Amino acid sequence: MRIHRKQPTITRAVQAGFSLIELMIALLIGLLVVAAAGGVFISNKRVYNASETVNRIQEGIRVGFELMSRDIREAGGNPCSASAPVINQMTSGGNDWWANWGDGIRGYSGADAMPGTVAGMGVFGTGVGQRVAGTDAVEINSALGGGIRVVDHAQPSAVVQVTNQGDIQEDDILVICNMDYSFIFQVTALPSSNQIQHNSGTSLNCAQEFQYENPCTGTGASGAFGYCFVPGATPSAQCDGFGRGPAYVARVGSVRWYVGNNARGGRSLYRATISNRSNTNTPDTLHEVYEVVEGIEDLTVTYLEAGENTYTAPAGVADWGQVVAVRIRLDMVGTEGALTASEIQGTDGQVLGRTLTHVVQLRNREAVL
Template sequence: MSRSNFQTHGQEGFTLVELMISLVLGLLVIAAAGGIFLSNKRVYGSTEAINRIQENQRAAFELMSRDLREAGANPCTRFNATVGPVNLLADRSSPVWSRFQMGLTGTEGGTSDNVVVYNAGGRSRVTAHATPGADLTVSDTAGLVNGQTLMVCNADTAMIFSATKITSGGTIVGHDGAGNCGRGFTRQPDYARCADAVASNVGYCFNSIDQATCGASAERGRSPAMLIVPAAIQWSIANNGRGGTSLFRTVNGTASEIAEGVTSLQLSYKIGNSTAFVDASAVGAAQWATVTAVRVGMNFVAAQGAQSTTDIRGTNNAALTRTAVDVIALRNHLDIQ
């Protein structure tokens, strides 16, 4: 009987040198991949920061341009430096509505100028107003509230007043509250005798059938009348509560943040047919009504937000910035040739 002989071979492995070479090569591959990842991450972060700047830039200029183009807009009559709406409000402390006919006014603020734009918002048709003291009957009161400042106008005149008697889904707008001078409409209010202004002045009817109905001593408008919401829209830069500054749009006292990372707002104005743009300090009180264009310059800086600090910085380790300038023509201040 033969006996099989088995030959056992020893197991072979990596030598220490081979292992060290493998580790070094692996580390090189990992380092290269990590470097590519970090580089791509930084490029992505910078691109995202630039995209956010561009988005803020588009939003800021689009909305601001829309307001500036419509400065002085209303559906009734054209105002100028000397002809504007009659202010029937009893509170004369606020200068806002006394400047409404100018269309816009601006002030200097170093790197943060601001501008207030005046125009008309929502509107409703006046269907009846028989006598100066009668309530206005309008097509719709949606969105209106008591105490709100409104303006009623036609092709002949415009009057600003405080609203009363407004109910949800109604059609009546009153004007005989304590917020107004007098209990009726008049183009010559007696502010010294605010409580009985209408009693000592000629009243005005916006939509009366005939002169006899309106009153022999009253004036009667002959063109269609509209009820509108006058707006004072301020554009300015303010702290956003996150350690930076933003561009804000404030409508009748209510502020909204439009674009973050805006660090400066520079405004200059073109008066009439002049070819030069001047700062607000060089525009006379009566010249605001003749401003035909506004040059707007804004500086945008990358805001950190959810991004890391390195994502918003450029090659010089400073925050990414962009400066944009645009010229906006005021449609309602341009004469039709």
């Protein structure tokens, strides 16, 4: 008898998976998600770079405004009184920035050259530190540092007694003042540690005495009549006028602000200080030049005179001694620095820039805005 055994049924597991079309669709969706995420990242990076550039521009302009304002507020300042008349005891020299020192401030339009021929003084040129044509400039005159007290000048001689000479050097340009008068003169010698001499002759001084009624018309001879500074002393009979109040002497100088070429092929805001520190009778020595803010493309300065209600360009100023306020406009563009050229551009592909305006009142002018 044959026995039939039932064979076990063998089942194969059904293998499930994605078809090629499904894989392609999934890959496409993944690419779209990655592209969207990348686009958001790039957009955020552009926004960050633009914000960073704008912040740098605004910070640069703020620094420029702050430093310029400090100088402008002190225009015409001296250790005594800004309201006292300034009398220049010096004859006109070569690049005589000091000739109009009593005005305190003077502006130059984009077509006006500034006095002086030394690079960095604000003269037009293409070299590093030279002024860019078509941009305004401003010159501010004031005393440099604090004053040194006058002890005695009881007769109109060529020697002023002081407490000390400080850092004053021979041939420096100084101002001597009290509450009534201020005189600009050149140092001719330092006879002792507490004396300052201001002779005429080989110097730029037109006379050795301080002439306040008819400046630079005297003979310059010793003992000629002139103004005397006599704090606590008795004036001699040769004093044509005198002041008993406190008197001081101080070095004077000129500060110039302008847009110049920088060493990186762009433009920057520059500050130059001019004073006489080299024992020369042509007091136009360039003392210091600083590149203050990079990226300043243009500087526009307008001026308000006492009694007026509109700001005018330099050509419209009738009397620089009556300027009571200054309006500054700075145009600045983004600079690369830590960013690349493309990172300082806006959505239109142009370099980001800003224009801001700031108004400064001259502290040493009596007029009130």
